[in-house]
Amino acid sequence: MLIGRKMGMTRIFKETGEAIPISIIKASPLFVLGKRTKEKDGYNAYILGFGKKKEARVKKPLLGLCKKAGVEPVEVVREFRTDDLSGYEVGNEISVSILKEGEMVEVTGWSKGRGFQGVVKRWGFKGGPGSHGSHFHRTPGSVGAGTYPGRVLKGKKLPGRMGNERITIKNMKVIKIDEENGLVGLKGGVPGANDGLLLLRKRENKG
Amino acid sequence: MDEKKIMEEKNIRDDIPDFSPGDLVRVTTTVKRGAKTRLHRFEGRVISKRGAGTGKTFTVRKISQGVGIEKIFPLNSPSIDSIKVLKKGKVRRAKLYYLREREGKAARIKEKK
Numbered sequence: 001m002l003i004g005r006k007m008g009m010t011r012i013f014k015e016t017g018e019a020i021p022i023s024i025i026k027a028s029p030l031f032v033l034g035k036r037t038k039e040k041d042g043y044n045a046y047i048l049g050f051g052k053k054k055e056a057r058v059k060k061p062l063l064g065l066c067k068k069a070g071v072e073p074v075e076v077v078r079e080f081r082t083d084d085l086s087g088y089e090v091g092n093e094i095s096v097s098i099l100k101e102g103e104m105v106e107v108t109g110w111s112k113g114r115g116f117q118g119v120v121k122r123w124g125f126k127g128g129p130g131s132h133g134s135h136f137h138r139t140p141g142s143v144g145a146g147t148y149p150g151r152v153l154k155g156k157k158l159p160g161r162m163g164n165e166r167i168t169i170k171n172m173k174v175i176k177i178d179e180e181n182g183l184v185g186l187k188g189g190v191p192g193a194n195d196g197l198l199l200l201r202k203r204e205n206k207g
Numbered sequence: 208m209d210e211k212k213i214m215e216e217k218n219i220r221d222d223i224p225d226f227s228p229g230d231l232v233r234v235t236t237t238v239k240r241g242a243k244t245r246l247h248r249f250e251g252r253v254i255s256k257r258g259a260g261t262g263k264t265f266t267v268r269k270i271s272q273g274v275g276i277e278k279i280f281p282l283n284s285p286s287i288d289s290i291k292v293l294k295k296g297k298v299r300r301a302k303l304y305y306l307r308e309r310e311g312k313a314a315r316i317k318e319k320k
Contacts (some may be wrong), residue, residue, distance in 0.1 A: 010211050011261050012218045016239070017286030019261075024214050181213050 002027040002096065002200040003050035006109070006190055007183075012176065022175050023190045025063040025198055027206025030094045031071040035085055044085050048094065051075030076197060097179045104171045104203040109191030113164035123157040167191040171203060211260065218261045220283050226265075228253050228303050229296025229316050234267060234280055235288040246288055249278055252296065252316065254303040256282075268306060270314075275307065295319035 004027035011019045027050070029073060034047040050068065051074055058066070058073040066073050071089045071151030088094065099105060118124065119125040119140045128136030140159065143152045226232055233250045236283060251269030254277070258264050263282040268275060296316040306314050 008211050010215050011260065012215065013281075013283065013285050015285055017237075017284050019281065019284070020212065024211060175216060178213060183214060185214055 001047065001048065001082075001202070002094065002098070003048055003076060003078055004184065004198045004200060005051075006192055006196050006198055008194050009189065012185070020175055020187055021189070022185040022187060025184045025186065025190070025200070026182055027096050027184055027200065028073075029072070030182075031069060031074065031078060032090055032092045032094065033065050033069045033074070034069065034090055036079065037085065043081060044083060045079040045081045046085070046088065046115070048059055048075060049074030049077050060138050066123055073098045078199060080123045080199075080201070095179055096177055096182050096184050099184060099200075099202065100184055100205050101174055101177055103174045105174060105186065106168060106170050106201045106203055107172050107186065107190050108199040108201075109168060109196055110166045111163045111165055111167050111191045112193050114162040116157045116160065117162040119157060122159060125157075215261045218283055220285075220287075223282060223287070223290055223291055226253060226257060226290065226292045227296075229298035229319075230292050230299055231294040231296065232267060233291045233293055234278075235290070236280070237286050237288050250293070251276075251278075252303070252306065254306055255301070257283075258282075268303075270310070 002025075004025040007024040007026050009021060009023050011021050012170065013019055029052060030048060030050050032046055033049040036043055036045040036047065038044050047065075049071065051067075053073045053075045055063065055073045060206070062077065063073060065077075068090075115123070118138050120127045120138045127138045128134050130137065139155075143156055143158070173187040174184060176185050177183075178185075184200070192198070219302060230253050231251070232253055232295045233248055236247050236249070237244050249267060251267040254266050254268045256263070256265045261281075261283050264279050264292070265282055266277055266279050268277045270276070295318060297319040
């Protein structure tokens with residue numbers, strides 16, 4: 001479990017000369033701010049704080065939480081559910097070295113917002129011919145039958161808002177770990193724009 | 208973009224000599240065929256250099272049996288064994304794509320002294 005920000009993409013070479021595209025994620029500083037326990041809250045989770053922020057710019061309740069944990073004011077707070085709460089104590093720093101090169105992780109991010117899009121972009125409809133008097137270019141076409149059922153079926157793919165949704169990618173390979181700078185390099189692209197927030201979880205069961 | 212540079216650092220080769228478009232170079236690459244590796248040479252004019260970081264590439268053009276051949280090499284790839292600059296060329300632009308339309312005497316490049 002790591003919280004990070006996407007820093008961009010690059011490629012690195014294997015010794016064989018093969019180039020691997022990698023996404024760079026900065027996942028430090030990251031601290032344990034607190035714990036949720038079954039007895040008190042009904043579930044077990046770590047409360048993690050990520051990033052740096054000026055003390056004057058942090059809301060007071062959060063500042064209190066940081067002070068209590070004895071860490072610098074953080075920017076982002078997220079909870080990670082877990083069964084075992086014995087791994088870390090409140091105030092501990094979590095390093096990227098909890099991941100190893102070659103391991104698989106799950107990455108959650110928020111995709112880039114595309115705004116209001118038509119069916120061709122949003123759902124991959126083919127669209128019609130551009131010319132030869134077709135008059136049918138990028139419109140959705142028929143949305144259903146006639147008197148029966150007399151309505152448009154639920155879930156019909158129509159134009160609308162696209163992107164800006166939570167997306168989780170399973171099984172991304174960790175290619176590089178830079179403990180000193182708190183960087184993780186994953187093979188391939190991750191959801192969202194540069195500087196977007198990402199959550200990383202270790203893949204427990206490789207099913 | 209500092210983070211990018213940190214990640215790329217170890218993949219940037221510093222043993223590659225400085226060369227620019229117009230130069231005549233000999234690029235030696237390692238080719239893996241099964242278990243054996245052998246060296247492959249390609250000699251020609253550099254007609255372009257592009258990109259940054261680990262993605263930097265250069266294009267070498269030569270005429271082989273009357274046919275123009277261009278090869279694009281990733282500059283920082285470990286499969287490049289060595290690059291030798293044979294002649295420095297005197298050119299006035301960064302991309303020498305005009306050489307594609309020329310052959311023989313018209314495609315000559317003056318040597319830089």
